[in-house]
Amino acid sequence: NIEEEEAAGYNFIRATNKKSEENLNKATIADWNYASNITDINLEISLNVSAEVAQQDKETWEQVKQFDWKRFSCANLKRQFKFYSVIGNAALPEAEFKALKKHISDMESVYAKAKICDYNNKTNCDLALEPELTAILANSRDEKELKHVWVEWRKALSKCKADYIPYVTLSNQAAKLNNFSDNSELWLLNYEDDTFKDQVQTLWEQVKPLYLELHAYVRFKLREKYGDVVPEKGPIPAHLLGNMWAQTWNNIASFTLPYPDVVDYDITAEMLKQNFTATKIFEVAESFFKSINLTAMPDLFWQRSILEKPKDREIVCHASAWDFYDGKDFRIKMCTDVNYEDMNTAHHEMGHIEYFLQYRNQPTPYRNGANDGFHEAVGDLISLSFSSTKHLRKIGLITSKTDNNEQLLNNLYKIGLEKIAFLPFGYLIDLWRWDIFAGKTTPENYNCKWWELREKYQGLEPPVDRSEEDFDPAAKYHVVADVPYLRYFISFVIQFQFHKAVCEKAGEYEPNNPKKPLHECDIYQNTDAGNALKKMLQMGAAKPWPDAMEALTGQRTMDASGLLEYFKPLHTWLKQENTKNGVQVGWEKSKRVCVR
Ligand SMILES: C=C(C[SeH])C(=O)N1CCC[C@H]1C(=O)O
Numbered sequence: 001n002i003e004e005e006e007a008a009g010y011n012f013i014r015a016t017n018k019k020s021e022e023n024l025n026k027a028t029i030a031d032w033n034y035a036s037n038i039t040d041i042n043l044e045i046s047l048n049v050s051a052e053v054a055q056q057d058k059e060t061w062e063q064v065k066q067f068d069w070k071r072f073s074c075a076n077l078k079r080q081f082k083f084y085s086v087i088g089n090a091a092l093p094e095a096e097f098k099a100l101k102k103h104i105s106d107m108e109s110v111y112a113k114a115k116i117c118d119y120n121n122k123t124n125c126d127l128a129l130e131p132e133l134t135a136i137l138a139n140s141r142d143e144k145e146l147k148h149v150w151v152e153w154r155k156a157l158s159k160c161k162a163d164y165i166p167y168v169t170l171s172n173q174a175a176k177l178n179n180f181s182d183n184s185e186l187w188l189l190n191y192e193d194d195t196f197k198d199q200v201q202t203l204w205e206q207v208k209p210l211y212l213e214l215h216a217y218v219r220f221k222l223r224e225k226y227g228d229v230v231p232e233k234g235p236i237p238a239h240l241l242g243n244m245w246a247q248t249w250n251n252i253a254s255f256t257l258p259y260p261d262v263v264d265y266d267i268t269a270e271m272l273k274q275n276f277t278a279t280k281i282f283e284v285a286e287s288f289f290k291s292i293n294l295t296a297m298p299d300l301f302w303q304r305s306i307l308e309k310p311k312d313r314e315i316v317c318h319a320s321a322w323d324f325y326d327g328k329d330f331r332i333k334m335c336t337d338v339n340y341e342d343m344n345t346a347h348h349e350m351g352h353i354e355y356f357l358q359y360r361n362q363p364t365p366y367r368n369g370a371n372d373g374f375h376e377a378v379g380d381l382i383s384l385s386f387s388s389t390k391h392l393r394k395i396g397l398i399t400s401k402t403d404n405n406e407q408l409l410n411n412l413y414k415i416g417l418e419k420i421a422f423l424p425f426g427y428l429i430d431l432w433r434w435d436i437f438a439g440k441t442t443p444e445n446y447n448c449k450w451w452e453l454r455e456k457y458q459g460l461e462p463p464v465d466r467s468e469e470d471f472d473p474a475a476k477y478h479v480v481a482d483v484p485y486l487r488y489f490i491s492f493v494i495q496f497q498f499h500k501a502v503c504e505k506a507g508e509y510e511p512n513n514p515k516k517p518l519h520e521c522d523i524y525q526n527t528d529a530g531n532a533l534k535k536m537l538q539m540g541a542a543k544p545w546p547d548a549m550e551a552l553t554g555q556r557t558m559d560a561s562g563l564l565e566y567f568k569p570l571h572t573w574l575k576q577e578n579t580k581n582g583v584q585v586g587w588e589k590s591k592r593v594c595v596r
């Protein structure tokens with residue numbers, strides 16, 4: 001009968017959680033070894049270990065199907081069965097599973113090893129994405145050099161299309177074996193809400209007016225700097241925004257500031273002056289988390305993390321945080337550069353580690369974010385306090401005594417160049433991939449569909465004409481590495497909901513008090529705020545995400561009002577400035593061509 005079956009179900013889940021933890025540890029070690037030393041032998045080992053684990057996941061899957069678990073009375077038990085009833089790519093037969101993982105690993109290897117030639121010195125063809133190309137995109141103001149790097153990087157990655165096509169086919173096969181129509185459904189499962197796509201579209205519509213004002217202002221300033229290469233009313237050429245993907249624009253702040261005549265805080269310069277190192281960057285990040293009563297990094301973190309690019313081997317440089325599922329071993333791998341952008345990324349990565357630490361005693365299936373967006377939001381939430389001028393002054397990275405309102409607005413603008421600019425990018429990546437998994441976008445129009453979305457949502461155009469011979473999406477790590485991207489759009493909205501909640505708890509923000517605006521809040525050393533955040537983090541994925549959201553914010557839905565409130569002063573200023581400059585908000589059709 002069902003009671004006896006449920007009792008057996010408890011024992012099954014207890015044993016399964018233990019085996020799952022051991023398997024996750026083994027697979028993570030093998031994946032770490034490949035990502036931190038890209039060799040054929042490490043690929044071989046990682047393929048074999050993950051195939052073994054996938055085989056065991058299939059066996060568990062068959063046993064889960066023997067239980068009538070949907071009729072169990074205990075919600076917690078049902079939830080764990082539900083998580084084990086979907087096994088993703090592991091559902092594939094071994095040969096297909098290994099083929100899929102090899103396609104992804106090979107694309108990651110191309111991405112990690114890609115090198116291009118220096119624009120100013122054709123004999124040096126040893127420039128990698130990190131740190132060289134990232135630094136050129138951030139600091140060069142030579143439009144021809146920027147174009148060269150932008151085009152050459154994409155040439156180096158376009159060969160990945162040959163792996164991408166079977167990657168799509170095999171991913172969809174796995175989704176169908178899990179009873180989903182295509183891979184996008186598997187990716188959206190963790191949001192546990194079949195109206196989620198509509199909620200995301202609504203959030204985008206809420207923030208789009210603010211994005212359009214920022215876009216119009218930045219296009220005006222770029223036209224001042226670069227002239228006619230920037231159309232007055234058309235999309236912005238994508239190589240001029242200070243970032244290889246034009247996903248965040250903070251690196252062009254210096255010549256586009258609202259108030260260019262006030263002293264600009266150059267945090268990177270100050271970090272260099274104070275002899276910051278990669279390790280010091282992570283120690284500073286850790287001290288913030290400790291100050292609000294979250295957890296210090298365990299010893300193994302400092303012993304086993306890779307915080308700087310090694311000179312003796314090829315590694316996957318894209319920053320990542322790793323949970324080895326043994327409650328003790330948590331690591332970051334990052335090719336850290338000493339600059340303010342990487343200081344924020346360090347907080348971002350350590351936010352993942354804090355989440356791992358807070359939910360490490362949960363049953364294995366619950367050792368995840370409440371949803372993928374929550375996991376991406378933790379570190380950024382701390383960065384919102386860290387990047388306030390109040391905090392930077394507190395820790396000596398701003399040496400002036402006080403701020404005037406113009407400096408405060410300049411700082412808000414810099415944060416807007418990161419957070420507002422990102423929103424359409426965070427949305428369009430999976431809009432492009434969902435249509436591919438659904439079969440609406442086929443290999444014949446992968447690239448031109450990509451540029452259609454880049455123009456429609458971001459108001460960008462390529463610096464040169466494109467065609468279906470190109471495969472520009474592969475220039476982005478998450479596309480070749482099979483990492484869903486919607487999580488970042490979600491994070492960039494909910495991190496402001498979380499910020500509003502923790503700032504109110506810290507008494508750092510009062511809704512109608514102009515003396516305590518949201519964008520000047522710093523929760524540093526406030527344990528009330530930290531304890532409230534900790535309670536949400538400890539839940540992991542034990543409950544649907546609205547319960548976790550409610551635990552911290554009192555709300556059960558995502559909403560952009562926190563973001564809009566945080567940037568209100570900037571939005572007001574941008575509208576005035578755009579009117580004063582007589583610029584047209586929005587963009588006309590691009591004159592660039594994409595040859596199908
Ligand atoms: C830093 C990470 C590792 Se989870 C990352 O991929 N991020 C952080 C923000 C957006 C996204 C990106 O770089 O594209």
Ligand SMILES: [Zn+2]
Binds near residue numbers: 348349376
């Ligand atoms: Zn992340």
